Amino acid sequence: MDLNYNIYSKRRKMTSFGPQGNFVAGKGRPMRATPELVDKVCKKYFADTYRFCVKALVRDSRSSTGDLKQLASISVQGTLTSATNTQRYIDQLLRKRTQPEREYLIRCKHNYSVIISLLEDSLKTLSTSSNLSPTTVAVRANVDECETAFPSHPSTLSSNNQMVIKLNDISIVINDQLP
Secondary structure (H helix, E strand, C coil): CCCCCCCCCCCCCCCCCCCCCCCCCCCCCCCECCHHHHHHHHHHHCCCCHHHHHHHHHCCHHHHCCEHHHHHHHHHHHHHHHHHHHHHHHHHHHHHCCCCHHHHHHHHHHHHHHHHHHHHHHHHHCCCCCCCHHHHHHHHHHHHHHHHHCCCCCCCCHHHHHHHHHHHHHHHHHHHHCC
8 A cells, every 4th residue: 555645634633642742762863754654664564454553653643743763652652542441441341240251351450450561661761762572572472361361262352452462563563663
């Protein structure tokens, strides 16, 4: 898919990925987060979910003026928002479900507490560290652990887990391109 259209003109009011402040770019001249940079990030590994990737990044107004590190911040914030929403959903389900599903949900609640903590720490340190790898690996491991806590698949949380994985995958691709 070609980005001949202006992806920033299609921006909707931001509801999920709120600004978290500006981060200082790394050494040298930072790559600006132009539509071409967003296109490069999303085309690199997301042929099947290209539009999702573009929307996830350009929803945040910082994407039109930021650099690659800013895109990393946007992607981590998007993953954090999705993880937080999933944890709230788990809380709702826990009020309604009985055993044994409650047991699986309690495991997932713990996994999502870990995920949220990792992502919050990652956002705090992103201005000084460009290595998201430990965070993205741990996020994926915790999502997988949550998914496999359920004996049947797809689980009650499969769609939520998949959303967190897709957003986390964007962070992985951006991390691979950071200096």
